[in-house]
Amino acid sequence: MNAYTSYTPTPEKREPLIRGLEKLKTASILQIVSTIIIFVPLILLYISVFALAGLGAPVGMTPPANPPHPGVPLMTLIGAGMTVISLLGVIIVGAVLGLVAIYLYLVPAFRELENFSSKDFGTASTMVRVGYVWGLILLLIGLVVLIIGAAVSSAAVIILGALGLVVGIILLIIGEIGVIVGMFNLNSVLRESMFLVAGILFIVSIFVGILGFIAWILVYIGADNQFKKLSSTPPTVT
Secondary structure, eight states: OOGGGGSOOOHHHHHHHHHHHHHHHHHHHHHHHHHHHHHHHHHHHHHHHHHHHTOOSOTTSOOOSSOOOTTHHHHHHHHHHHHHHHHHHHHHHHHHHHHHIIIIIIHHHHHHHHHHOHHHHHHHHHHHHIIIIIHHHHHHHHHHHHHHHHHTTOHHHHHHHHHHHHHHHHHHHHHHHHHHHHHHHHHHHHOOHHHHHHHHHHHHTTTSTHHHHHHHHHHHHHHHHHHHHHHHSOOOOO
């Protein structure tokens, strides 16, 4: 059994662990809120796009029996258009919140966990940091280069931009794998089964996306449980 299983690490190890769990809690909350903010407007956007396109009702819904009055479509078009723009704005806010969760809390959380135990979290922290940070940078650079290449009609520049996008996506996947590894190690070190289940759900979420949302809820519960235990337990004096 790992030496840290007693939940009473030495003072120099205790503080980074507490900070790491606290940041992990915040990252989880932001990810949960971000997912809700993005998912709900996406459903409404799906409905609004059909209305805006004049295709009647979405799949599974019965279209109106009679067409609207000739004077109505313009107002409907304007209203639906404003709705779509508003929903896109909300989705962007959710996406920004997700980025804040990852780069201002999740990455620092793993850095604190690495300070707590480089043996248990060093690899996961490196994967998260390199994967998410450099993945996003290359993704943005690749996108800009791709747009420039399309604007100047340069096949070489387009290929270069596409390559940047591919490498960026691969690095982001590595960052996600780092999170999964970190979850399993948190379970191993702290004996918190919520982290184990979350790690498994993160893997399955590759195929069933909604499970990632549930995984973040479990991460929050696990981090909160351990944070409270550590906060209420006196540090070990050596």
